[in-house]
Amino acid sequence: MTIRRVTTPARLAGAVVAAAALLLTACGGDDADSSDEDGGAATPGEVEEPEEPITLTFQTLAWQTASVEANEEIVEAWNEEHPNIQVELLQGDWNNVNDQLLTSFEGGTAPDVFHYESTTLQEFSDRGNVLDLNEYLSDEIRSDIREGAWDTVTYDGGVYGVPFLQESQVIFANATILADEGIELPTIDEPWTWDEFADVAGQLTTDDRYGVVFPLKSPANRILNLSRNFGADFFTDPAGEATAVFGDAESQVISRIHQMMYDDESAAPDGVGMSSTDALPAFFDGQYAMLPGAIWLRQQLIEQGPDGFEWVTLPALEGETQAQGAVAQTLSVSADTEYPEEAVAFTEYFLSAENQVKLAAGDWLLPTSQEAVTAPELNDPETGWDIAISTADTLEIAPFQLVKGFEEWKSKVANPAMQEYFSDQITLDDLGAQLTEEGNGILERYHR
Amino acid sequence: MDRPRPLASTLKHLALGAYLVFLAFPLFWLISTSLKTPQELALIDPTIIPDAPTFDNFRAAFSEQPIVRSIVNTAFVSSVSAVLTVFLSIPAGYVMARYRSVVSRATIVWVLLSQIFPWVLVIIPLFLLLRNFGLYDSRLGLIIVYVVWSMPFALWMLRSYVASIPYELEEAAAMDGASKARALKDVIAPLLAPGVVAAGLFAFVSAWNEFLFALVLIRDPDLQTLSLTLVKFIGAEGVARLGPLAAASLVATIPSLIFFAFMQRRLTGGLLGGAVKS
Numbered sequence: 001m002t003i004r005r006v007t008t009p010a011r012l013a014g015a016v017v018a019a020a021a022l023l024l025t026a027c028g029g030d031d032a033d034s035s036d037e038d039g040g041a042a043t044p045g046e047v048e049e050p051e052e053p054i055t056l057t058f059q060t061l062a063w064q065t066a067s068v069e070a071n072e073e074i075v076e077a078w079n080e081e082h083p084n085i086q087v088e089l090l091q092g093d094w095n096n097v098n099d100q101l102l103t104s105f106e107g108g109t110a111p112d113v114f115h116y117e118s119t120t121l122q123e124f125s126d127r128g129n130v131l132d133l134n135e136y137l138s139d140e141i142r143s144d145i146r147e148g149a150w151d152t153v154t155y156d157g158g159v160y161g162v163p164f165l166q167e168s169q170v171i172f173a174n175a176t177i178l179a180d181e182g183i184e185l186p187t188i189d190e191p192w193t194w195d196e197f198a199d200v201a202g203q204l205t206t207d208d209r210y211g212v213v214f215p216l217k218s219p220a221n222r223i224l225n226l227s228r229n230f231g232a233d234f235f236t237d238p239a240g241e242a243t244a245v246f247g248d249a250e251s252q253v254i255s256r257i258h259q260m261m262y263d264d265e266s267a268a269p270d271g272v273g274m275s276s277t278d279a280l281p282a283f284f285d286g287q288y289a290m291l292p293g294a295i296w297l298r299q300q301l302i303e304q305g306p307d308g309f310e311w312v313t314l315p316a317l318e319g320e321t322q323a324q325g326a327v328a329q330t331l332s333v334s335a336d337t338e339y340p341e342e343a344v345a346f347t348e349y350f351l352s353a354e355n356q357v358k359l360a361a362g363d364w365l366l367p368t369s370q371e372a373v374t375a376p377e378l379n380d381p382e383t384g385w386d387i388a389i390s391t392a393d394t395l396e397i398a399p400f401q402l403v404k405g406f407e408e409w410k411s412k413v414a415n416p417a418m419q420e421y422f423s424d425q426i427t428l429d430d431l432g433a434q435l436t437e438e439g440n441g442i443l444e445r446y447h448r
Numbered sequence: 449m450d451r452p453r454p455l456a457s458t459l460k461h462l463a464l465g466a467y468l469v470f471l472a473f474p475l476f477w478l479i480s481t482s483l484k485t486p487q488e489l490a491l492i493d494p495t496i497i498p499d500a501p502t503f504d505n506f507r508a509a510f511s512e513q514p515i516v517r518s519i520v521n522t523a524f525v526s527s528v529s530a531v532l533t534v535f536l537s538i539p540a541g542y543v544m545a546r547y548r549s550v551v552s553r554a555t556i557v558w559v560l561l562s563q564i565f566p567w568v569l570v571i572i573p574l575f576l577l578l579r580n581f582g583l584y585d586s587r588l589g590l591i592i593v594y595v596v597w598s599m600p601f602a603l604w605m606l607r608s609y610v611a612s613i614p615y616e617l618e619e620a621a622a623m624d625g626a627s628k629a630r631a632l633k634d635v636i637a638p639l640l641a642p643g644v645v646a647a648g649l650f651a652f653v654s655a656w657n658e659f660l661f662a663l664v665l666i667r668d669p670d671l672q673t674l675s676l677t678l679v680k681f682i683g684a685e686g687v688a689r690l691g692p693l694a695a696a697s698l699v700a701t702i703p704s705l706i707f708f709a710f711m712q713r714r715l716t717g718g719l720l721g722g723a724v725k726s
Contacts, residue, residue: 109579
């Protein structure tokens with residue numbers, strides 16, 4: 001999945017709240033105790049019931065109907081099984097959760113367990129807001145969740161969350177158009193390369209149709225993740241004093257998309273201002289034959305596709321490899337919780353393989369549980385689950401996730417510069433210069 | 449008397465009609481969106497009137513989120529905030545308008561300054577303050593914040609209204625034997641009504657639409673206000689469930705529309721025409 005873009009007027013507020021929170025932390029010292037360290041639970045979700053009833057608060061960001069229902073169902077089941085450890089379910093929202101969590105950390109009112117994403121955990125762990133789960137996690141959950149997913153929540157040896165849902169990029173295509181044009185579909189074992197994809201996009205382009213549209217409203221995350229196809233890092237020493245770089249590997253995906261837009265004219269240039277969902281009406285109308293997007297877009301295709309609209313999910317493209325950068329949705333435990341063992345036990349229960357199947361199905365995302373990905377309901381070819389699941393082994397921690405200052409680099413330099421390039425207003429060299437020269441000016445501030 | 453000219457009259461009505469359409473279209477679009485299926489919402493050529501109207505979005509909105517409870521919470525917090533704001537602003541506005549002193553002038557400057565101060569800067573200190581007073585996650589805490597938030601503007605507004613009421617009216621009442629209190633009650637208060645209504649509406653709408661304070665100060669789902677509930681229809685990466693969001697927004701609009709309809713006839717000006725010979 002990609003880093004959430006704050007779309008509300010609270011963006012400025014968020015920045016100021018974060019700054020104020022950092023200041024308060026500096027003044028207040030680190031009161032985040034890593035709790036008692038009695039060792040981890042033997043089995044996921046198992047914990048000794050306290051004699052007196054306690055209540056844990058759990059803040060979820062689930063918002064799709066099925067996902068909300070899955071959350072409620074799991075919490076209800078836990079509460080029935082654990083009469084003395086009751087969980088109160090709170091619903092947060094993606095667009096404001098950062099401000100809300102920062103404030104509640106400072107005020108000591110943070111939920112015991114909270115849902116968010118791996119990109120924020122480094123900052124939270126630096127400030128002592130989240131519990132290092134190393135001492136608590138059971139062997140079962142450690143072995144069930146993919147190693148690459150654990151990488152996204154591990155900083156300086158500490159584990160600051162349990163990763164459970166990931167997003168990968170695939171291609172959606174209008175099946176009728178591809179069939180009419182006699183295009184042979186790629187398979188999981190033989191995916192299209194970027195060159196083959198560009199050829200097909202050219203074949204599918206007509207006077208009133210583009211072969212493909214790349215939604216590039218906020219392109220940085222997607223481009224950086226996809227550029228892993230060619231081994232692009234974009235930063236040297238991401239975990240240390242990171243420096244932005246732009247070489248041949250970094251330019252591959254970017255220049256190929258640009259070429260399709262302006263040389264081949266097989267990619268719609270109006271994709272520059274679009275999000276994935278913005279592109280759907282014209283995709284349904286047959287104005288675009290293919291739409292690269294994240295696997296959750298399948299839900300929108302099913303819900304919003306007109307009657308008779310035939311679509312198909314195609315495997316992720318291959319560069320030198322099919323590797324994609326990915327972050328993870330996570331459950332973390334607040335460092336201030338009074339009940340760390342119970343909170344971790346609930347987290348493990350919530351993220352058991354069985355429950356991850358429900359959560360993944362509800363959000364149309366990839367579960368991190370290796371057992372969950374074998375579930376029949378997550379392998380249905382009709383809804384593209386087989387393709388989505390096939391991307392699991394290609395996901396790796398996005399290097400940028402480790403870079404301090406990445407968010408500012410992305411919002412102030414990368415997104416605007418890439419949009420200028422994809423609007424054909426600057427050259428590839430100009431783009432590279434902006435990403436590195438201007439970008440490094442920002443990153444240097446984070447080295448101090 | 450001049451006879452109305454047909455061309456001018458037609459143009460005036462046309463302009464008025466265009467203005468009405470401009471004002472009413474967002475509400476109409478909200479109604480239309482709330483009645484559309486997901487498929488119709490994704491059409492390349494949006495329909496003005498839904499082809500196959502459905503109430504599924506309303507069912508989804510009401511079943512998934514506590515819309516009614518949020519409306520009740522918001523109505524309570526907004527109404528109490530508006531009443532308190534007006535109640536506190538009337539005497540303060542009167543004193544600031546009628547008694548010219550250094551304190552009064554300093555207060556006016558302070559009120560103006562407070563309007564340009566970005567509230568986001570005080571959100572964390574405010575949060576800590578309310579928590580220490582035991583007012584975090586309570587309606588009372590939110591009401592206090594809303595009153596403090598709305599009062600400077602309401603105060604400024606009411607001060608201007610009081611200043612526009614000729615002092616000679618109070619003097620005339622005094623000449624007729626009315627006490628100061630009676631003059632205020634029977635002469636000034638009725639003339640101040642439009643200002644009171646305007647200030648009250650401002651405070652009410654500000655509280656009704658407010659998001660950031662509610663986000664930071666309220667955690668209990670039973671106390672959440674509408675703005676917090678509505679945003680739950682918007683998910684990751686800004687993807688919104690447009691149908692249920694429109695349905696919930698429409699329902700959320702109704703109480704404030706009723707409130708406006710009830711109050712707007714009191715928003716009449718010109719009551720002072722001819723009161724004093726100029």
